[in-house]
Amino acid sequence: MTKFEVIDKPSHLMAYEAAYNSIEDSGLSINDIDAIVLGNMDVDTNGERQRHIPTILSSLFKKNIPIIRTPAACSSGGSALWVAGKIVENDESITNIMALGVEKLSPCSTFIVADELMMAADQQFEQPEGLIFPAQNALIAQQHFLRYGSNLDDLALIAFKNHENAFLNPKAMFYGKKISLEKIKSSSIVASPLRVFDCSITVNGGAACIISKDKSDVKISGSGLSVDYMATFEREDMVTWTATKKAAEDAYKQAGLQPKDIDLVEIHDAFTIVELISYEDLGFVEKGHGQDLIREGTVKLDGKLPVNTSGGLKAKGHPISPTGIAQVIEITEQLRGECKERQVSNARIGLAQNIGGAGGTAIVSILKKS
Amino acid sequence: MTKFEVIDKPSHLMAYEAAYNSIEDSGLSINDIDAIVLGNMDVDTNGERQRHIPTILSSLFKKNIPIIRTPAACSSGGSALWVAGKIVENDESITNIMALGVEKLSPCSTFIVADELMMAADQQFEQPEGLIFPAQNALIAQQHFLRYGSNLDDLALIAFKNHENAFLNPKAMFYGKKISLEKIKSSSIVASPLRVFDCSITVNGGAACIISKDKSDVKISGSGLSVDYMATFEREDMVTWTATKKAAEDAYKQAGLQPKDIDLVEIHDAFTIVELISYEDLGFVEKGHGQDLIREGTVKLDGKLPVNTSGGLKAKGHPISPTGIAQVIEITEQLRGECKERQVSNARIGLAQNIGGAGGTAIVSILKKS
Numbered sequence: 204m205t206k207f208e209v210i211d212k213p214s215h216l217m218a219y220e221a222a223y224n225s226i227e228d229s230g231l232s233i234n235d236i237d238a239i240v241l242g243n244m245d246v247d248t249n250g251e252r253q254r255h256i257p258t259i260l261s262s263l264f265k266k267n268i269p270i271i272r273t274p275a276a277c278s279s280g281g282s283a284l285w286v287a288g289k290i291v292e293n294d295e296s297i298t299n300i301m302a303l304g305v306e307k308l309s310p311c312s313t314f315i316v317a318d319e320l321m322m323a324a325d326q327q328f329e330q331p332e333g334l335i336f337p338a339q340n341a342l343i344a345q346q347h348f349l350r351y352g353s354n355l356d357d358l359a360l361i362a363f364k365n366h367e368n369a370f371l372n373p374k375a376m377f378y379g380k381k382i383s384l385e386k387i388k389s390s391s392i393v394a395s396p397l398r399v400f401d402c403s404i405t406v407n408g409g410a411a412c413i414i415s416k417d418k419s420d421v422k423i424s425g426s427g428l429s430v431d432y433m434a435t436f437e438r439e440d441m442v443t444w445t446a447t448k449k450a451a452e453d454a455y456k457q458a459g460l461q462p463k464d465i466d467l468v469e470i471h472d473a474f475t476i477v478e479l480i481s482y483e484d485l486g487f488v489e490k491g492h493g494q495d496l497i498r499e500g501t502v503k504l505d506g507k508l509p510v511n512t513s514g515g516l517k518a519k520g521h522p523i524s525p526t527g528i529a530q531v532i533e534i535t536e537q538l539r540g541e542c543k544e545r546q547v548s549n550a551r552i553g554l555a556q557n558i559g560g561a562g563g564t565a566i567v568s569i570l571k572k573s
Numbered sequence: 574m575t576k577f578e579v580i581d582k583p584s585h586l587m588a589y590e591a592a593y594n595s596i597e598d599s600g601l602s603i604n605d606i607d608a609i610v611l612g613n614m615d616v617d618t619n620g621e622r623q624r625h626i627p628t629i630l631s632s633l634f635k636k637n638i639p640i641i642r643t644p645a646a647c648s649s650g651g652s653a654l655w656v657a658g659k660i661v662e663n664d665e666s667i668t669n670i671m672a673l674g675v676e677k678l679s680p681c682s683t684f685i686v687a688d689e690l691m692m693a694a695d696q697q698f699e700q701p702e703g704l705i706f707p708a709q710n711a712l713i714a715q716q717h718f719l720r721y722g723s724n725l726d727d728l729a730l731i732a733f734k735n736h737e738n739a740f741l742n743p744k745a746m747f748y749g750k751k752i753s754l755e756k757i758k759s760s761s762i763v764a765s766p767l768r769v770f771d772c773s774i775t776v777n778g779g780a781a782c783i784i785s786k787d788k789s790d791v792k793i794s795g796s797g798l799s800v801d802y803m804a805t806f807e808r809e810d811m812v813t814w815t816a817t818k819k820a821a822e823d824a825y826k827q828a829g830l831q832p833k834d835i836d837l838v839e840i841h842d843a844f845t846i847v848e849l850i851s852y853e854d855l856g857f858v859e860k861g862h863g864q865d866l867i868r869e870g871t872v873k874l875d876g877k878l879p880v881n882t883s884g885g886l887k888a889k890g891h892p893i894s895p896t897g898i899a900q901v902i903e904i905t906e907q908l909r910g911e912c913k914e915r916q917v918s919n920a921r922i923g924l925a926q927n928i929g930g931a932g933g934t935a936i937v938s939i940l941k942k943s
Contacts (some may be wrong), residue, residue, distance in 0.1 A: 229917070242622065244616070245644070251696060251697050252691075252692045252700060253690040253692060254614065254646060254689075254693045255645065255646045255692075255693040255694070255803065255929060255930050255933055255934070256646070256932065257645060257800045257802035257933070257934060258800055258801065258802065258929075258930060258933035259803055260800070261800040261801055261803070261933075262802045262803060262804075262807060266800075266802065266815070267799045267800065267801060267815055267816060267819040268799070268800065269655070269799060269800065270800040271643050271645065271652050271655070271656060271798070272643065272644055272645060273642065273643055274615070274624070274642055275625065275641065275642060276625045277625060282641050285639075285641075286656060288661075289659060289660045289663050289664060290656075290659045290663075291660045292663045293659050293660075293663030294659060296607065296823070305627060314871075319624075321622075322622045322623060322624040322625075323624045323625040323707060326621060326623050330622060341659045355765040398786060424581055428626055428633040428639040428641070429638070429639060429641065430627045430630070430636075430637065430638065430639045430640040431628065431631055431636065431637060432628065432631055432632045432636065433625065433628035433629055433631070433632055434632075437632060440704050445637055446637060449637040453666070525684070528637045559625060559628075560625050560628060563625055563627070563628035563631075564625070564627060564628065564640075
């Protein structure tokens with residue numbers, strides 16, 4: 204992957220850098236890559252005017268191989284990974300497939316980015332009400348607080364944990380930058396109760412991984428993708444995201460594993476409340492008890508179930524499409540023991556959860572050390 | 574599929590109509606559908622402000638199944654079909670998968686549509702030069718004329734043939750509307766040498782098909798997808814689209830068939846010149862001899878190799894994403910003998926070719942009667 208940062212670099216150069224990092228890591232050459240699945244949301248914020256990016260990749264990488272694109276809002280990368288897995292498993296002519304995510308969101312006004320991203324929410328009711336994603340997630344946080352006794356301090360602890368992890372991750376936007384709990388707690392309110400530091404940070408970047416039929420040191424042993432109703436008000440329960448539950452159920456089943464078997468997790472913490480309810484939806488704790496895991500330190504780097512050792516979307520950064528692939532890179536590097544100061548000891552099984560919209564699409568992947 | 578027409582209907586209603594037509598045709602119920610792959614280009618022309626359509630389909634159809642989206646400019650539908658085929662072949666939990674294409678391009682100014690679609694062309698050189706798709710294809714036509722002696726009359730004959738076929742197709746934009754050869758030849762020039770009637774017609778619509786593991790009367794026996802360099806000037810040969818050649822090669826190989834085995838064809842005639850060069854790229858005739866097939870009547874409805882019996886993009890209409898799926902619907906209905914006045918006799922094997930951009934992405938599918 205590239206470093207996640209606010210940098211004015213064309214999409215195709217970030218794609219190039221990420222792709223060649225993955226090729227170098229794999230020990231393969233570009234000629235060994237038989238197909239590419241691209242996660243890219245194709246937002247109009249960046250002036251690139253490009254709606255047919257697979258052909259750009261053909262020019263950059265390799266001519267005439269299959270290259271397809273799988274946008275799914277913030278889960279475009281996870282979708283690419285899921286589709287790539289299906290294709291390589293099945294297609295005799297494909298030995299190595301690349302899942303690639305790239306997005307350029309800036310430089311442009313945050314107003315434009317917010318407006319573009321809002322198009323991933325319901326057009327008929329949510330958009331006209333101004334229910335941008337911070338507002339949407341604020342309502343969910345309020346519900347969880349009210350029903351289950353979680354609170355703003357819990358969310359601040361999640362933000363603090365992820366910033367502590369990002370401090371140790373050279374690829375993270377907030378690498379080497381200390382953010383104190385006081386700073387988090389005193390930051391401005393964006394949509395009550397959520398503060399600035401409850402929201403992930405918009406960055407640019409690219410991330411790629413190669414899924415191979417050949418033997419590898421890390422295996423995807425389960426991968427589920429599920430789609431839910433778009434609008435939050437349509438759901439049976441505002442604070443339960445059934446797309447996550449169903450995707451996780453499928454992934455656990457394929458892998459023959461249970462939540463208790465997981466050693467570390469990357470969660471789609473677009474907002475701190477999403478990390479909290481995902482502890483529950485992924486089966487690590489009963490519904491309504493997510494806050495226990497952060498209060499007791501279970502999900503800290505040295506806890507029993509470290510979550511977002513990379514820094515998460517919160518502090519590593521959230522460039523939309525690369526996010527789902529960067530999660531899998533973190534898990535892979537952890538399972539290989541390459542994470543230095545933020546290394547989790549004895550990690551053998553990791554889980555990554557990528558979400559599009561406010562729970563609209565979810566992908567859960569389980570990775571296992573061979 | 575829906576009728577292809579210029580009608581102001583929301584995307585999701587066209588998707589609904591197409592999907593339920595396919596479900597009704599298959600004898601299945603919505604509960605039998607295990608996953609959906611959506612072709613949709615998500616253009617900003619229509620005011621729908623919706624970039625996460627899979628979640629809308631979840632609300633419309635079935636909750637929590639995998640739904641992904643595969644935009645690829647004008648080949649979004651063909652890409653959906655190709656991906657759906659890969660998934661259903663491989664995934665044990667998926668018996669029936671739907672490939673669905675939907676697009677709403679109008680009502681809006683043709684200027685906006687042209688600008689949106691141009692984003693599927695190269696941004697660095699082609700877009701600033703005003704090389705919209707009619708201009709791009711005009712250059713290709715000029716080259717073919719110059720090198721191989723084809724001419725405007727050949728293109729007019731292709732347009733005339735497709736309008737004659739559309740006259741008989743109730744789902745076509747030009748159903749029941751006679752267009753004379755004189756009218757075609759005297760129509761205004763859009764980009765020399767191409768006239769209005771050399772260009773396909775922009776419509777709205779939806780199309781869906783279901784690929785099943787269970788026995789069916791029509792089988793996809795080969796399916797290839799290939800991506801080429803984006804910009805025409807990057808190609809070795811302007812009048813040869815290698816993405817088509819490579820996709821066709823893969824499809825023929827998988828099916829164990831050759832061009833001479835094909836009984837009927839749907840070609841991506843976004844412009845009449847594309848149909849002509851595709852006769853060559855698909856292997857039905859040597860490079861430089863495409864014009865022979867239309868001059869000799871080989872590709873007419875009563876010819877040896879009928880092409881675009883549906884009316885093609887030219888006269889059935891080209892709603893972008895549904896196009897690649899509508900082609901497969903036509904082939905299927907022909908193989909089943911359901912096409913009444915435009916029925917091809919003794920059709921057992923059909924081929925569909927869907928293109929994105931000016932040859933950037935190509936999908937070739939071969940269908941066979943069981």
